[in-house]
Amino acid sequence: MYAPNTARDDELLQGVVSRLARSSAFPLVFGGLVSHSGIHVTALAGHRTMSLRDLHVVADRGLGGRALSELRPRIAVDYRTSSAITHDYDRQVLTEGVRTLLAVPVLVDGVVRSVLYAGRRSDESTGGVAVGPVVRAAQELGREFAARDATVRRSAGGVLPAGRPDGLDSMQLEELRSSFAELRSISSSVTDPELLDRLRHLEGRLAALAGAGAAGEAGGVGADAPDAEPVLLAPRETDVLGYVALGRTNRETAAALGLAESTVKSYLGTAMQKLGATTRHDAVVRARRRGLLP
Structure with missing residues (x-):
């Protein structure tokens, strides 16, 4: 590697x-x-x-x-x-x-x-x-x-940087990740099952474009890193991690998702626990390695 x-x-x-x-x-x-x-x-x-x-x-x-x-x-x-x-x-x-x-x-x-x-x-x-x-x-x-x-x-043989898909530079990849977070925010307010299914499909396509694999239907199942235990994140845990990955604070994430700051902190805490992460940064890295985030 x-x-x-x-x-x-x-x-x-x-x-x-x-x-x-x-x-x-x-x-x-x-x-x-x-x-x-x-x-x-x-x-x-x-x-x-x-x-x-x-x-x-x-x-x-x-x-x-x-x-x-x-x-x-x-x-x-x-x-x-x-x-x-x-x-x-x-x-x-x-x-x-x-x-x-x-x-x-x-x-x-x-x-x-x-x-x-x-x-x-x-x-x-x-x-x-x-x-x-x-x-x-x-x-x-x-x-x-x-x-x-x-x-x-x-x-060394044409292997692209980890996490970067062929054809996307760093700025384009960050824009893709921002779009993913915004799309999940929109999805959280949708109640129509058919429309929600279509939005989840788009989320999976965005995640795949970023080389992370398709996100799970409930926002949680992705490709695990080698030798890693499978991780299942709740939809809101994925939503919160998506904004954390963009460098947003708990307050900014709460405003974007229409949640209380304490609720965001709680979701982030449970996501970190499931991923075995000790910091916000570590949680994002581990989620990407498992294909849970683009």
Whole structure:
């Protein structure tokens, strides 16, 4: 099975980190690649100490762990006193004198490949103008990862990147996944059995286009990963995971599906339990491997 070239990924990551430290509003930039065990920081620029070197961040912990789990950028304007994150990594981060810290996930086909951090040591305000270049750099890095993967796979025998169907680029695949989530949202309000059956058929076709196999009739049965136990998700659990896969928060998912935020949290919890996942991000990855999501 093909695996990313970690050395080459590290090289691409270090190049982006060094460039951002020179040209962005954040003098401290660092980042790491993501594995099953979390984020391993290897790329540094603008640092004054070595406290961040080889830092290991796990999902849901600290700012980077939240960005990893939620698949979206997170920022702590006053890092030291922020109540929105755990402070597992305060010693390493505060040793660098960080006041404001930004963490941006680098996505490849909807899966976090790396996390970029950008820090400021001053109290000056941080707005969209400052954050924008870091977010764009993360998007560009994701495209570079994807392009390199495709080249390596072709040279290894024409095998396409996992989860990406022939003929679709990353942006098209994300649009397909967004359409799948919206279609399931529409289906949830349909009571006519014949129309609902037609909508479920379309959902299966979209899932198949994404290389995930047909979704089950009740929104739950798909192709299992090798040696994995079959997983049956309830329709609403699949609906919630579909929006989580797009990086939506529980509140945003609740608004899209017309549910209470607590109900979304409950569905997500049961889906994670069925999939054996420990984080939102892990649940999406496991669902895709089983063909439950495109």
